[in-house]
Amino acid sequence: MIPYVRELDFEYGRIDQVSPLIRRVIANNPGPFTYLGTGTYIVGRGEVAVIDPGPDLPDHLEAILAAVAGERVAAIAVTHHHSDHSPLAAPLKARTGAIIYGCALAAPVADEPNAVRLEADHDDAFAPDVSLCAGGRIAGPGWTLEAIPTPGHTSNHLSYALLEENALFTGDHVMGWSTTVIAPPDGDMTDYMESLERVRAGRYATLWPTHGPPVREVAPFLDAYVAHRLERQAQILRALEAGPARIADLVPRLYTEVDPRLHPAAARSMLAAMIDLVRRGTVRADGAPGPASEYRLA
Structure with missing residues (x-):
């Protein structure tokens, strides 16, 4: 915390x-x-x-x-x-x-x-x-x-x-x-x-x-502060272990404690994390990583 x-x-x-x-x-x-x-x-x-x-x-x-x-x-x-x-x-x-x-x-x-x-x-x-x-x-x-x-x-x-x-x-x-x-x-x-x-x-x-x-x-x-960011990334990786997914699929699963009205904001934050994970070779996207891309573990 x-x-x-x-x-x-x-x-x-x-x-x-x-x-x-x-x-x-x-x-x-x-x-x-x-x-x-x-x-x-x-x-x-x-x-x-x-x-x-x-x-x-x-x-x-x-x-x-x-x-x-x-x-x-x-x-x-x-x-x-x-x-x-x-x-x-x-x-x-x-x-x-x-x-x-x-x-x-x-x-x-x-x-x-x-x-x-x-x-x-x-x-x-x-x-x-x-x-x-x-x-x-x-x-x-x-x-x-x-x-x-x-x-x-x-x-x-x-x-x-x-x-x-x-x-x-x-x-x-x-x-x-x-x-x-x-x-x-x-x-x-x-x-x-x-x-x-x-x-x-x-x-x-x-x-x-x-x-x-x-x-x-x-x-x-x-x-x-650092641990919070790393845990969010770890949550994404655990979710992708179940198979490829899009940000729109992952946000409701990973942000259950967040008011759904804030899910669009959470999606922008997740996009930043996804771009970072793709750069580091941990995750792959079907093309350039973007809001509607499909992501999978590399």
Whole structure:
């Protein structure tokens, strides 16, 4: 069982000092993809970095500006291009002159026709001033952020390590309140599992997701996060021992505890797992792996 952390003392727009170097302001955009809302982090004092400015909400922009009144915003660091993370970067830059850091998409994402939406919309206009797709550092007085490529949730996802506190801002890569959505075509389970191992290897003291409270018992939480994904894959393999099947056949059998209304979402998650299993040679598909393909053990 994943030891979820879901309790958080907050008010929308309130500035909370959550560690010696970190302040947080939460946007009023709660929902199934954002939990309580987008948590925007401000790192440092005097000269600061803003991580994941969030959705383009005027009230949230004003809350961020109030939080940094009298200070210089030197950097805006974005974890990925979803509309609950990146759209406010450009308006915040216009008001502060800060440099936007992040990783642009290699190409616009074309979702499959009629595919159920599991995530916020794509911010196709997101274009950082400085690319950190291969990693890199952003530094200010008393703080250093190191960009850690963590693709999987999206192809351009970055996490940011705050070296002075051995902490990691995980965006949507790891969240305390929920598992992370991996939805093809931009989401990739193979990349995601490799990225999880990269985060585990960092031995961080605290994880700061963009949505929800921090994860402070990091090692056991990540162990459970990985185990959950591996168990889902093991369930698929056990089901395929009975013979070839399609995702539409497997979802009702493997997600009996899930409300049937959520089965389309479960099917997208299973597709990500199937693509990974096909790549690893464990499962075969009748052609390119897709939502309607027939799968069998290799």
